[in-house]
Amino acid sequence: MVKKNKGLLKKIGCILISASILLTGWTFFGSSISIADGDTTIVDEVLNEDPDTTEEDVEEVAEAEETEESEDAADTSEETTTTFSTDSLELYSLPAAALGASLASTNDDGTYTADDGATYSDSSMTVLVKVPASVGSTFSVPSSVSTIKSGAFDGSNVTDLTFASDATIGTHSSWPANGTVVHAEALSSTSEVVTYFEKLIKAGRNVKILFDESSTTTYSITFEYYKDSISTANKIGTETEEYDEDDDLELPDTIKTFNSVSYNYVSGPTPDFETVTADATYSFIYTEATTYDITYNYVLQDSTGAETGTTKTEIVKVVEGETPSMPATTKTFDGTTYTYVSGPTPTFAAATANAEYSFVYKASSSQDDPTPTPSTPTYTVTIKGNFYENDGTTYIGERTITSYTQEAGKVITAPTVDGYTAFGTTTYTVTASNSQTATFTYKKTTASSSSTKKFKVTVYDVFYDQTMTKKIETKTRQTDTYSQGDTFSYDPKTYSGYEYVSAENQSGTVNADRTVTFKYKATTASGKTTSNSKYSVTAGANQKVPSNVGTVTITCDGPLDKIVAIKVDGVTLAQNQFTVESGSTILTLTASYVSSLSAGDHVVRFEYTDGWAETLLTITGKTTTTVTYKVSSDGSISSGHTKDTTPTTADGFDSRYLLCLAIFLLGAGTILFSKQKKLEAILAGDRDDE
Numbered sequence: 001m002v003k004k005n006k007g008l009l010k011k012i013g014c015i016l017i018s019a020s021i022l023l024t025g026w027t028f029f030g031s032s033i034s035i036a037d038g039d040t041t042i043v044d045e046v047l048n049e050d051p052d053t054t055e056e057d058v059e060e061v062a063e064a065e066e067t068e069e070s071e072d073a074a075d076t077s078e079e080t081t082t083t084f085s086t087d088s089l090e091l092y093s094l095p096a097a098a099l100g101a102s103l104a105s106t107n108d109d110g111t112y113t114a115d116d117g118a119t120y121s122d123s124s125m126t127v128l129v130k131v132p133a134s135v136g137s138t139f140s141v142p143s144s145v146s147t148i149k150s151g152a153f154d155g156s157n158v159t160d161l162t163f164a165s166d167a168t169i170g171t172h173s174s175w176p177a178n179g180t181v182v183h184a185e186a187l188s189s190t191s192e193v194v195t196y197f198e199k200l201i202k203a204g205r206n207v208k209i210l211f212d213e214s215s216t217t218t219y220s221i222t223f224e225y226y227k228d229s230i231s232t233a234n235k236i237g238t239e240t241e242e243y244d245e246d247d248d249l250e251l252p253d254t255i256k257t258f259n260s261v262s263y264n265y266v267s268g269p270t271p272d273f274e275t276v277t278a279d280a281t282y283s284f285i286y287t288e289a290t291t292y293d294i295t296y297n298y299v300l301q302d303s304t305g306a307e308t309g310t311t312k313t314e315i316v317k318v319v320e321g322e323t324p325s326m327p328a329t330t331k332t333f334d335g336t337t338y339t340y341v342s343g344p345t346p347t348f349a350a351a352t353a354n355a356e357y358s359f360v361y362k363a364s365s366s367q368d369d370p371t372p373t374p375s376t377p378t379y380t381v382t383i384k385g386n387f388y389e390n391d392g393t394t395y396i397g398e399r400t401i402t403s404y405t406q407e408a409g410k411v412i413t414a415p416t417v418d419g420y421t422a423f424g425t426t427t428y429t430v431t432a433s434n435s436q437t438a439t440f441t442y443k444k445t446t447a448s449s450s451s452t453k454k455f456k457v458t459v460y461d462v463f464y465d466q467t468m469t470k471k472i473e474t475k476t477r478q479t480d481t482y483s484q485g486d487t488f489s490y491d492p493k494t495y496s497g498y499e500y501v502s503a504e505n506q507s508g509t510v511n512a513d514r515t516v517t518f519k520y521k522a523t524t525a526s527g528k529t530t531s532n533s534k535y536s537v538t539a540g541a542n543q544k545v546p547s548n549v550g551t552v553t554i555t556c557d558g559p560l561d562k563i564v565a566i567k568v569d570g571v572t573l574a575q576n577q578f579t580v581e582s583g584s585t586i587l588t589l590t591a592s593y594v595s596s597l598s599a600g601d602h603v604v605r606f607e608y609t610d611g612w613a614e615t616l617l618t619i620t621g622k623t624t625t626t627v628t629y630k631v632s633s634d635g636s637i638s639s640g641h642t643k644d645t646t647p648t649t650a651d652g653f654d655s656r657y658l659l660c661l662a663i664f665l666l667g668a669g670t671i672l673f674s675k676q677k678k679l680e681a682i683l684a685g686d687r688d689d690e
Contacts, residue, residue, distance in 0.1 A: 009670050016667025024660040115544070116140070131156040140542060141167065166191045178206035185210055185533040217245040220478060222281040223252055227263065230270065230283050232393045236263065240478050243276045255289060255319050259439040260431065262289040262319045290320040295356040296327055300338060303363045314432055318351040327359065337364045378405045381428070381436045383415060390444040392423060397480050400489040408432040414440035419485065421445050453484040459516045463498055466522045474610060482510040492518045499523050534611035544618040547597060552589045556606040556613045560585045567605040
């Protein structure tokens, strides 16, 4: 019985060892090698020895391998595991266009589902059939689409729709929802798209259409004013206004004030007004107006309404024929604030002679000090200059020099301007009125030299919506030429429906071409909605790329010499984050900047001096490549690849080898245990070694 049991242990040990050898062979021949590289293009491919091998061929090879393993397990146990170096493997990648196309598919009914998630009649994408809810709230209709079928957007969630080209739109029962914004900047106001949505708006649907009106050309119209006759010496002022092409010009006011002197319109314009088709200059003749001193007498009351016996006087000048205007409702005299009670007495009448009017004002609080220290009112005077060449007749331009706050009656002398000398009237007496302007004339102290560098200063007026988040329009107000070292200063203008917000480079010294920008915001929601996106992205629009794709190139049809900034999500890019080159504007985002962008949609904006263009850049995150190779029974791999005998690293180790080793050791231990008694006897000398 003992021998029988020992024989049984030997058999069990041999079976275990054989099983471990068979399992090792099966593990090796049934395994494959996977290589992942986080920085390669997405691709999955299986490389066989014969590219024409079918699934049946593969099954036959597998059956043959299993037969060989079962017939010769001992030989298999002597084989070694073979690993492959990633350096010796050929990696195949697909172009970006092919990757994008791989997301699209042709459906069983012949329709075509594109990368954007929408369904089209076929792969030409000329007829849009359906936009499902899964597309989201934003959708861009491809430029290839000429027809949008009825109900295509019914059931969708699209509330922000962009058109790159005109298209015919069928009827919809439940779309668009109220609040939908339609971007039709690339289209005209008479396009089919705009007409379609305008009809919905008239029917009561709350839809906002943004279409391009920026194609309207604007021109600078200069009004020159002369005293009594048109000559350089009699020039008293200049105004420049921006008009749209084909606009009708409007005559200036019949009464104008220059250098605190009032003038009446006499004749003009010269030449006659014409419809605006180009920059133009018109001249007008004014004559100095007759003015009268209008005296305002303020009868003061204390806080109880009792007259104090004090009357304050203010003198204002009024042009003949004009009616004096009411004074402010609150006035301050000797440190006390008074509020208007009644007046004027007599009733205001058009000025035909010097006149006096009386007003009653009441103190807002009683005076603790019966004899307060008198306070003399002051008035603000803006100092401007008309600048000429050294001959005193060649006009250069007008600009603001400085401002003063002075008491009435004070005399201001023309301030010093480097490189210029004041001539003509060089003093100004402050009057008792606010917002005064004193203008002096200057001429260059030296003759102009052709070697003196000339630079241009361009003034822009930029208009935004009420929230200052959307730019509506940019207007070029004027461009002036200065010599190097000249100083410049400009003031904001008044525009109907807008209020001034801020300025950039409002004043300074000229040492290069400069730009001055004034920003305005709409005062009402009904302000202009004109978009100035006159340019378009012609290549690389709406790209979807992984963050490790490298550089990204986008082309816009705007001229390179007008580019102002490149912005992503409203942030101006630094110079080391992109490059631009001509043709028209070819933008290349650097690889490091692209990799820094978060996964998701980003708005890329080309900002020009006279317009802009935007497109979407979608970052999908890093990708990996998995390449699978078939290993033949003889240990070889696909043709063209070499075997690498480098030992397998921990990253490629198959845990099943541990199971094989455990079974092998268990079998060997069982055999050794069956020999234990024999070994003990030999060691004790009781038996021989037979």
